[in-house]
Amino acid sequence: MKVGLLKEGKLVMAEAPEPQLSGGDMVVSMRACGLCGSDIEKIRGHYGATGRIGHEPAGIVRSVAPGVSGFSPGDRVFVHHHVPCYTCEVCRAGSYTFCPSYQKTNIEPGGFAEAFRVPPENVGRGAVLPLPPSMSFEEATLIEPLGCCLTALWSTRFRPGDSALILGLGPIGLLYLRLLRTAGAGRLVGGDVSAFRRKMGEASGADRTFDPTREPVDASGGFDLVVVATSATAAVARGFTDVRPGGTLNLFGLPPEGSQLPVDLQRLYLKGVRLIPSYATTEHGTNRALELISSGRVPVRDLITHRVPLSDLPRAVELAAQVESTIKIVVTA
Numbered sequence: 053m054k055v056g057l058l059k060e061g062k063l064v065m066a067e068a069p070e071p072q073l074s075g076g077d078m079v080v081s082m083r084a085c086g087l088c089g090s091d092i093e094k095i096r097g098h099y100g101a102t103g104r105i106g107h108e109p110a111g112i113v114r115s116v117a118p119g120v121s122g123f124s125p126g127d128r129v130f131v132h133h134h135v136p137c138y139t140c141e142v143c144r145a146g147s148y149t150f151c152p153s154y155q156k157t158n159i160e161p162g163g164f165a166e167a168f169r170v171p172p173e174n175v176g177r178g179a180v181l182p183l184p185p186s187m188s189f190e191e192a193t194l195i196e197p198l199g200c201c202l203t204a205l206w207s208t209r210f211r212p213g214d215s216a217l218i219l220g221l222g223p224i225g226l227l228y229l230r231l232l233r234t235a236g237a238g239r240l241v242g243g244d245v246s247a248f249r250r251k252m253g254e255a256s257g258a259d260r261t262f263d264p265t266r267e268p269v270d271a272s273g274g275f276d277l278v279v280v281a282t283s284a285t286a287a288v289a290r291g292f293t294d295v296r297p298g299g300t301l302n303l304f305g306l307p308p309e310g311s312q313l314p315v316d317l318q319r320l321y322l323k324g325v326r327l328i329p330s331y332a333t334t335e336h337g338t339n340r341a342l343e344l345i346s347s348g349r350v351p352v353r354d355l356i357t358h359r360v361p362l363s364d365l366p367r368a369v370e371l372a373a374q375v376e377s378t379i380k381i382v383v384t385a
């Protein structure tokens with residue numbers, strides 16, 4: 053079967069053996085898998101030496117190991133690639149995405165493959181979500197990204213009426229913006245260098261959008277919440293300036309490995325900025341995201357601007373750099 057892999061830090065299209073069952077697991081035929089900003093960071097070598105790509109997959113259950121109940125071949129599903137152990141101290145404290153087991157679990161060989169194996173841990177710990185008939189595979193690829201936005205928002209102490217600034221109006225920034233609008237945000241502003249994405253931001257509920265490389269700091273006295281939804285480190289420094297005293301700066305975009313924070317720590321301290329990084333999502337997050345998408349409360353279909361067949365994965369990666377015409381790219385099989 054065809055598969056897109058990272059080999060020695062480079063994206064390669066390869067032939068791989070069909071995944072086989074080995075007990076407690078299942079094999080899923082991929083139908084659609086979103087291309088995430090973090091996949092692109094990995095392909096560009098900004099994420100360290102290792103990494104598996106493709107973690108927003110949806111498809112059809114092909115085979116199920118004996119003894120696995122609740123799933124049958126033919127089921128339409130979304131699969132979350134990471135699961136926590138639910139038993140360690142970190143999990144018991146509720147910090148599931150930071151469980152030492154979390155990043156060790158994954159689908160094999162990844163989501164950019166004609167089929168992938170879902171290990172027993174993922175099958176047994178709520179990572180496989182049946183899709184309602186009304187939800188397309190393409191829409192289901194946004195369950196994980198929206199789950200990440202939800203998990204982030206839950207960690208920010210956001211309250212209805214709060215003002216928010218989102219720096220970066222890519223797929224995540226736009227999903228987060230729609231979520232904030234639905235959650236009762238007050239003044240909602242988005243920043244992006246791309247005019248196309250700013251327009252999408254306005255269509256997604258922003259009161260105003262701007263180009264952060266052209267417009268100086270917001271003059272309003274600061275936002276209750278600033279979300280950095282880009283890997284551009286300059287946005288983090290800008291966020292520190294644009295957040296109100298005592299406000300929250302949510303570090304969402306994955307910064308390149310080794311990047312430093314150019315911030316005066318005394319100013320950070322005296323301004324009382326709450327710096328909240330948010331990484332990944334949980335079983336609860338993916339289930340809530342599925343509900344928000346399938347009910348239409350957070351529409352996602354119009355964010356998918358491009359569909360690219362698996363064999364053209366390298367072209368999908370090139371397309372992702374064209375921020376004046378793309379939002380979400382979904383790889384299809």
Ligand SMILES: [Zn+2]
Pocket residue numbers: 088089090107108196197
């Ligand atoms: Zn992602």
Ligand SMILES: [Zn+2]
Pocket residue numbers: 136137138139140141142143144151152153
């Ligand atoms: Zn754990």
